[in-house]
Amino acid sequence: MNKPMIGFIGTGVMGKSMARNLMQAGYPLSLFTRTKEKAVELIEDGARWCEDIPSLAAASDIIITIVGYPKDVEEVYFGENGLLHNAGPASTVIDMTTSSPDLAKTIANKAKEKDIHAFDAPVSGGDVGARNGKLTIMVGGEADAFESIKPVFEAMGENIVLQGEAGAGQHTKMSNQIAIASGMMGVTEAILYAEKAGLNPKTVLKSIEFGAAGSWSLSNLGPRMIDGNFDPGFYVKHFIKDMQIAIESAEKLDIPVPGLKLAKQLYDQLAEAGGENNGTQALYKYYELIKAEA
Incomplete structure (x- = not known):
């Protein structure tokens, strides 16, 4: 056939x-x-x-x-x-x-x-x-x-x-992106904490990615952060677009999304600093910038 x-x-x-x-x-x-x-x-x-x-x-x-x-x-x-x-x-x-x-x-x-x-x-x-x-x-x-x-x-x-x-697929993707947005902040902060504590972050990942903290972002994007690989698997600029759609949809549904809004704020600042064409794991670079300015 x-x-x-x-x-x-x-x-x-x-x-x-x-x-x-x-x-x-x-x-x-x-x-x-x-x-x-x-x-x-x-x-x-x-x-x-x-x-x-x-x-x-x-x-x-x-x-x-x-x-x-x-x-x-x-x-x-x-x-x-x-x-x-x-x-x-x-x-x-x-x-x-x-x-x-x-x-x-x-x-x-x-x-x-x-x-x-x-x-x-x-x-x-x-x-x-x-x-x-x-x-x-x-x-x-x-x-x-x-x-x-x-x-x-x-x-x-x-x-x-x-x-x-119709529309249910997009609503489901918004749920997905909301979960990822706050999760990316957690992944970045966990890796930076491990490094600051004098640990080998790759060894730390071997423990935490299989526990309660495990996630696709931790397992797949965490190693890229550690290696300084910010090539796009998914562009920062497109993630910002997704988060904006999710925020607008959440407002129509009268749902508070403070974690999502904070993540978008950080990614907006990353994009303004020249990172819009990096992968989403480049959030690590923004935290490094904050640390350098502190």
Whole structure:
């Protein structure tokens, strides 16, 4: 049985690996991205390049997007050159960008008017999870259509959960980012404390990552902090975007999030100091700066 043609928009740190895993799973892939150079490796591996969104939409059964910001999502989906105007009836669009729950609902409602299935499916797991095909994928959308596209998700991730209707995937990702935000402060402070106490922080990690303090951030980003590796697995600027969406969503739900707001404040200051294109583990550099100024 032939696999559906997948159109893919967005080949950044996460998207490139996700697209490659789809190809390795046997899915034919068409690509569009604003900067063609970012897609060259995938094209050389057999992906088909499309010159614009309408041509990609016309050639695809399932279209996956993972772009930077909600405004980029709007640009890709709406208007005469957008996906919803150009995708065929019974096709499926899946936005895997971390974006606004309200925007996800708007996309789903407009897609339904055109007999297009729409899912919001943000991911967690960073560059490592994307590369290894082990992402957590949080899905919002129609339960009836979910099972038919689940194999597509399984080519990119392992923990795939339908959370509810449109917007539920994004709300789940907000919960994820809220947990990470305060957690990153804890990881950074724990490593700095170990260093200041004269301990080998890598040895400390061997103890605490398997106890009650254990977390993905501690195990995967803690070692990068210690090694001074601040390359992006997930950009500071995108994390700030996520935290802002989470704060706005929490305010609509009348939920206090002081830990989230403090984390965003620290990351804002890190970005202002030139760290916006570092990975989120670069929060360590900001604490070092505070220590130097004290």
